[in-house]
Amino acid sequence: MLKEYKTIKEAVGPLMLVEGVEGVKYDELVEIREEGGGIRRGKVLEINGDKALVQLFEGSSGLKISTARAAFLGRGIELGCADEMLGRVFDGFGRVIDGGSPIIAEKRININGEPINPAARDYPNEFIQTGISAIDGLNTLVRGQKLPVFSASGLPHANLAAQIARQAKVLKNDTKFAVVFAAIGITFEEADFFISDFKKTGAIDRAVVFVNLANDPAIERISTPRMALTCAEYLAFEKGMQVLVIMTDITNYAEALREVSAARKEVPGRRGYPGYLYTDLATIYERAGKIKGKEGSITQLPILTMPEDDKTHPIPDLTGYITEGQIILSRELNKKGIYPPIDVLPSLSRLKDKGIGAGTTRKDHADTMNQLFAAYANGKEAKELSAILGESALTETDIKFARFADEFEKEYVSQGANTNRDVAETLDIGWKLLKKLPRAELKRIREQYLAEFFDA
Numbered sequence: 001m002l003k004e005y006k007t008i009k010e011a012v013g014p015l016m017l018v019e020g021v022e023g024v025k026y027d028e029l030v031e032i033r034e035e036g037g038g039i040r041r042g043k044v045l046e047i048n049g050d051k052a053l054v055q056l057f058e059g060s061s062g063l064k065i066s067t068a069r070a071a072f073l074g075r076g077i078e079l080g081c082a083d084e085m086l087g088r089v090f091d092g093f094g095r096v097i098d099g100g101s102p103i104i105a106e107k108r109i110n111i112n113g114e115p116i117n118p119a120a121r122d123y124p125n126e127f128i129q130t131g132i133s134a135i136d137g138l139n140t141l142v143r144g145q146k147l148p149v150f151s152a153s154g155l156p157h158a159n160l161a162a163q164i165a166r167q168a169k170v171l172k173n174d175t176k177f178a179v180v181f182a183a184i185g186i187t188f189e190e191a192d193f194f195i196s197d198f199k200k201t202g203a204i205d206r207a208v209v210f211v212n213l214a215n216d217p218a219i220e221r222i223s224t225p226r227m228a229l230t231c232a233e234y235l236a237f238e239k240g241m242q243v244l245v246i247m248t249d250i251t252n253y254a255e256a257l258r259e260v261s262a263a264r265k266e267v268p269g270r271r272g273y274p275g276y277l278y279t280d281l282a283t284i285y286e287r288a289g290k291i292k293g294k295e296g297s298i299t300q301l302p303i304l305t306m307p308e309d310d311k312t313h314p315i316p317d318l319t320g321y322i323t324e325g326q327i328i329l330s331r332e333l334n335k336k337g338i339y340p341p342i343d344v345l346p347s348l349s350r351l352k353d354k355g356i357g358a359g360t361t362r363k364d365h366a367d368t369m370n371q372l373f374a375a376y377a378n379g380k381e382a383k384e385l386s387a388i389l390g391e392s393a394l395t396e397t398d399i400k401f402a403r404f405a406d407e408f409e410k411e412y413v414s415q416g417a418n419t420n421r422d423v424a425e426t427l428d429i430g431w432k433l434l435k436k437l438p439r440a441e442l443k444r445i446r447e448q449y450l451a452e453f454f455d456a
Contacts, residue, residue, distance in 0.1 A: 004033065004069040011060035014219065015263055016042065018052045018070045027076045027112070030054050035067040043077065043219070045264060055260065057093070057219050076112060079227050080105025081234035085208045086178060089195060092212035092224035109234060111226040113287055122290035124324075127355035128244065128299060131167035131420035132160075134342035134413045135349075137430060138369055139327055142355035143170060143242060144290035146300040148250070150316050151329045152309045158190055159417050160329075160340050161248050161303055166203035167420045168244050171360070176241040179207040182228035185214050185221050185252025208235075214252075221256035229287045229298070236296030243296065245288070248303035254281075254315045270314045278318045285322045325349040338414040345377060361423045364449045368430045371444040372408070375437060379405025400437055408433055 007020040016032070024044055032040040032054075040063065046053040054070070056063075079094040082103050089098035094111075096102050124144030129136055141147050151157035165179045181198075183191055191211045198204040208231050212224040225247050232243040247253075254273060261274035269275035288300040302323075306316050309331065320326055325348040333341035356365040382402040386394055394402065412429050415421060421429075431453050434442060442450060 002071045002073065004071045006069050008032075008065040008068055008070055011056075011063055011065050013263055014042075014056050014059050014217065014260075015045070016054040016056055016060060016065075016070075018054060020050050021052045021072065022050070024052050024072050025074075029073040029075055029077060031071045031073060032056065032063070033069045033071060035064065044072070045260075053264075055219055055263075057217050059217065076110045077223060077226075078108045079111055079230045080108050081231060081238075082106040083239065085231060085235075087205050087207070089209045089211060090227070092184075092210060092216060092220035092227060094210075094227045097211065107234065107238070109230050111223060111230045112283075113226070113230060113233060116286070116289055116291060120291050120293075122292045123354070124290060124297075124299075124351055125354045127171060127360045127423070128242075129167075129169055129171055129423055130164050131422070132164065132340060132342075133415060133421055133426040133429065134340065134344055134347075135327060136361075136421070136423050137365075137412070137426040138344050138352075138372060139325065139342075139347050139349040140352040140355055140361075140369075141299065141301070141349065142351045143299055144288060144297045145349070145351050146285050146288040146302070146323045147325050147327060147349055148316075148319050148323050149301065149303040149327045149329065150311065150319075151303060151305050152331055153305055155305075155329045155331065155334055155341060156339060156417075157248065157303050157305065157329060158193065161246050161301075162194055162197045163340075163417055164301060165198065165207060165244075165246055166201045170242045171423075176239075177206060178235050178241045178243050179203065180210070180228045180232045180235070180243055180245045181207055182210045182212075182225050182245065182247040184212050184224050184247060184249055185216075185256065186211070186249065187214055218256040218259045221253055222260065225250075225253060225284050229284065232298045233287065236298050237291060237294050240295035242299075244299050244301065246301045246303070247284075250281075250302045250304035250319065251307065251315055253284075273314050277314060278321070281315075281318055282322050285319070324351050333409065333413070336409070338409055339417060340413070340415075342413055344373070344413065345380070362427055364431075364445075364453055365423075365427060367445040367449050368427060368434070368453075371434060371442055372412070372430050374444055375401060375404055375434065375441075376408050379403075379408065397438060397441065401441075404433060404437055407436065 010017040028044045030042045040058045042054045042056040045055045091097045124142045126143040128141045210228045232245045235241045236243045288298045290297040328343045328347045330341045330343035379401040382398040
């Protein structure tokens with residue numbers, strides 16, 4: 001029998017103070033039982049002697065504290081996991097919201113997870129095909145990696161997230177693949193777009209979707225990515241699946257963290273975010289990876305919108321330190337009508353060379369990747385020079401590079417929201433574009449590959 005406390009002394013906004021408590025732990029779940037039979041839930045934020053500070057999930061509006069009772073449940077927030085989660089939609093607290101029957105849990109897991117022993121981690125080295133050339137060809141995603149997408153307000157990151165969710169796959173045919181999609185603080189229209197897109201394309205069958213709307217409580221926003229990652233860990237390490245976790249939008253998560261921190265009257269750090277923002281983000285991102293001796297893996301693709309398009313803002317800045325690269329979306333390319341508007345030059349996948357080559361993608365992949373980067377960079381420089389001095393100041397080779405840059409954006413980067421290119425098709429498009437440049441300029445490709453692919 002749970003002990004109930006009638007010593008609720010204060011409730012302000014989402015916070016409540018309960019006095020005279022015994023044996024209560026940080027992060028423990030609390031039920032606030034009202035006189036009329038209603039129940040509100042919360043969790044312990046802070047313990048000071050016999051006082052417990054509780055954060056309410058539903059807020060304290062209309063709560064009569066003189067008659068309410070607080071019961072501490074002795075456990076943290078848990079997610080009931082089972083195979084049948086695939087194809088289902090949940091809210092940020094792990095409750096079914098798709099109209100179907102509740103999940104019968106095989107296992108209940110604390111959503112804060114268990115840290116992975118660094119010595120037990122396996123190195124990410126297997127290619128994941130997203131069907132998007134600018135990622136597969138130039139900034140390759142590998143199994144067990146965390147590769148964020150840096151976007152900006154108004155750019156089509158939602159479309160990109162949905163496209164990757166339905167197209168991504170590990171090339172091994174015998175591998176069980178799943179997508180866990182966490183939508184954090186999004187609008188109802190965005191949520192409807194994701195769910196209807198997954199259902200229309202059949203991607204829902206291999207996906208687990210967690211949806212937290214913009215009008216849901218801030219505390220739910222903080223639990224949503226942890227719910228998604230707990231589900232991913234169950235599928236990966238208990239069921240041996242290769243899991244891709246897509247989380248959008250991490251900026252909304254950080255804003256909720258700032259709101260909770262302000263309510264607790266904590267000393268703010270950069271731009272008002274809590275000083276522990278780096279540590280908190282790390283507890284999410286570091287749950288990606290492979291474990292030695294386990295079949296499954298977790299690969300993360302977090303998406304965040306940079307406030308004011310600022311790469312030095314604390315959220316993208318700290319994310320860049322923790323993760324293995326970044327895919328950057330460009331407002332300039334978006335204005336040109338290029339989709340996806342991935343700016344390949346500042347984008348980076350630090351593990352891109354680990355999952356490509358003979359036996360995984362194709363033997364010429366690394367060389368063509370390096371040459372395409374160099375040629376595009378040369379073309380952009382030539383175009384900038386032309387804008388200042390005029391095209392007459394360019395050499396014949398510079399003009400070819402400038403044209404290459406335009407064609408590269410239109411044919412290689414741009415592919416449309418419904419085009420799913422396999423990696424061989426991406427590499428062939430790259431060669432088609434490189435053939436428009438003088439052979440002598442292709443200095444980053446080995447002679448044997450030039451003979452086989454360029455001269456053919």
